Amino acid sequence: MGRPRRQGEPDELSRRLRQLRLDRRLTQPALAGALGVAVSSVSSWENGAKVPPPARLADYAAFFATPRTAGTARLIGVADLTEDERLEYHRLKNELERLHGVQGTGAGEPQSGFWHFPDDGPVRILCGKLPRDDRAPFASGTNHNYMALSAYADLDSMVELFGHVRAANPGADVGYELAPRLESDDLQAHLVVLGSAAINQSVWLLAQQLELPVRQVEDPDVGDGEVFELTGDARRRFRPQFGADGRLLEDVGLLARVPNPHNVSRTLTICSGVFTRGVYGAVRTLTDDNARGHNFEYVQAHFASTTNFGLLIRVPVLDHATPTPDLRSPHTRLQEWPELL
Numbered sequence: 001m002g003r004p005r006r007q008g009e010p011d012e013l014s015r016r017l018r019q020l021r022l023d024r025r026l027t028q029p030a031l032a033g034a035l036g037v038a039v040s041s042v043s044s045w046e047n048g049a050k051v052p053p054p055a056r057l058a059d060y061a062a063f064f065a066t067p068r069t070a071g072t073a074r075l076i077g078v079a080d081l082t083e084d085e086r087l088e089y090h091r092l093k094n095e096l097e098r099l100h101g102v103q104g105t106g107a108g109e110p111q112s113g114f115w116h117f118p119d120d121g122p123v124r125i126l127c128g129k130l131p132r133d134d135r136a137p138f139a140s141g142t143n144h145n146y147m148a149l150s151a152y153a154d155l156d157s158m159v160e161l162f163g164h165v166r167a168a169n170p171g172a173d174v175g176y177e178l179a180p181r182l183e184s185d186d187l188q189a190h191l192v193v194l195g196s197a198a199i200n201q202s203v204w205l206l207a208q209q210l211e212l213p214v215r216q217v218e219d220p221d222v223g224d225g226e227v228f229e230l231t232g233d234a235r236r237r238f239r240p241q242f243g244a245d246g247r248l249l250e251d252v253g254l255l256a257r258v259p260n261p262h263n264v265s266r267t268l269t270i271c272s273g274v275f276t277r278g279v280y281g282a283v284r285t286l287t288d289d290n291a292r293g294h295n296f297e298y299v300q301a302h303f304a305s306t307t308n309f310g311l312l313i314r315v316p317v318l319d320h321a322t323p324t325p326d327l328r329s330p331h332t333r334l335q336e337w338p339e340l341l
Helices: 012-023 028-035 039-047 054-064 083-100 155-168 184-188 201-210 276-284 292-302
Strands: 123-127 174-178 190-194 214-218 226-230 233-238 248-260 263-273 309-316 333-337
Touching: 012 039, 012 054, 012 083, 028 039, 028 054, 054 083, 083 292, 123 155, 155 174, 155 190, 155 276, 184 263, 190 201, 201 263, 226 248, 248 276, 263 276, 276 309
Parallel strands: 123 174, 123 190, 190 263
Antiparallel strands: 214 226, 226 233, 248 263, 248 309, 309 333
């Protein structure tokens, strides 16, 4: 076990900031001028005497994300970065924030990202209710072995998301409920709607209310699922793929987030699919430990806001497994809306 770091001794973040400057062959005064800070600030950040505020980490990321700053020694706004430069900006910003500790708690769980809500407001995950014929006997309150969750549709997605949102928002009131049991107060929370329009009527109602550019409709080629159709072009339909034996090979998922129409300071997120695999894939896109980092970087780099966008994605199916979609692959992305409202 290494010795504790003494106050004023460079730590990993300090060394990384110094390395970025030296790799660019900049003096401390030149970097300070570009960032609009005193030379003494740059010096103290590099020798570990002080820790830069989070906002300055974003400036570092913007400055070193592009080689164009080398000749001018001035900061370029994120909006003026190219697509590749924005990806590098978000990668570098995430790295510096991790070293700073902005994204971590004692348990090491990220405290930023798509499913972290900085206002610590309540979160409600809304699930559809299984049709009566599909419910287990335990879903009835009269059964001696009654289990309320037996009536929940998309239970895999709900369990996956509930645990992740709770961990990412330890100070928030995070709950789940069947959509038909939604209370008036719940409408003020960060809302997450899980499931297809066929199972969770909240999806259909919200889509109608918000006038989203996509809807779910019945399709004779799919059977019991409802496919996605562009509201402005009924010829554009996005269907799952099946094997010769009728086995599901690929589902379609919808991941969308907009301001909550009942409380615009909070959010409404829809994770939908033609079948349950599409819903689960939409959820896992930004909860999977191995994929959520680069998927969130894609969202940050390609959409003006992470609270107003939508994606239709392919969700592969391998027997019982549902591989997490990779947003970096053009094959994964079927349709994108940089702004929904």
